[in-house]
Amino acid sequence: MFRVVIPARHAASRLPGKPLADIGGKPMIQHVHARAVESGAAEVIVATDDARIASACAAFGAEVQMTSPSHASGTDRLAEVAARRGWRDDEVVVNVQGDEPLLPPVLVRQAAALLAGSPAAAIGTLATPIESLREFLDPNVVKVVIGAEDRALYFSRAPIPWPRDGAVAGLASQTEFAGALRHVGIYSYRVGALKRLASMPPSSLERSEKLEQLRALQAGMIIAVGVAFERPGPGVDTAEDLERVRALIAGQGGQ
16 A cells, blocks of 8 residues: 655746646646546645645645645655654655656556565665667756665766766767666655655755755665656656647647
8 A cells, every 4th residue: 555645836946836737727736646546546645835736636626735835845745744644654655746747657556566575675766768868968867876676876967877988088979878777756755764864954965966865875775766667758847848748638638
């Protein structure tokens, strides 16, 4: 059994109000919620500090938990929900981002199942093969390197692992990227690990790379990584992303 929490905030820097953006006659958060429900989760909760988002969610029947407006991240919002609901430390909760209206439900189930298959892991997440050199070199694409027992060794915005012999003349001359993995930003947590992570200050690696998962790695927490069963659809960070997703969903009949 697992639960899903969808953190949703109104004040996104690049696209304010995006959880309420209309996609095929529905707010984006409704599409995300539907994907989470389709995953088979025992419970799906939208966590927000914004009354407009809460009202929109209530209109389509979603369960909403109001949370503090002071949270720095979705992880903090999840931890508050877990504490308020009194979830046991050994229970599993999946963080589904509120800007992923095309997330395949099977990936939510897969992320949750990683913890059942890896008893030592505190966190589970997914990755997909990198498909181009441009993607490999893009600092906006987060990469992950995996070690024994499919445990994360490191996450970085830098191109890792770096094939030294493929770049004889430096960074711009790189020709190889085979085996590189792109991180997919969905996480499953054991509730005890979630609470611990939220209680810790940002780590030095996290501050450097601006990647919260490095806080967990630097603290010695085990992150299990699975190669995603399906490549996820695009998320929504910008107005251009929103138009792309609108077109894709319209092509699916508005679902």
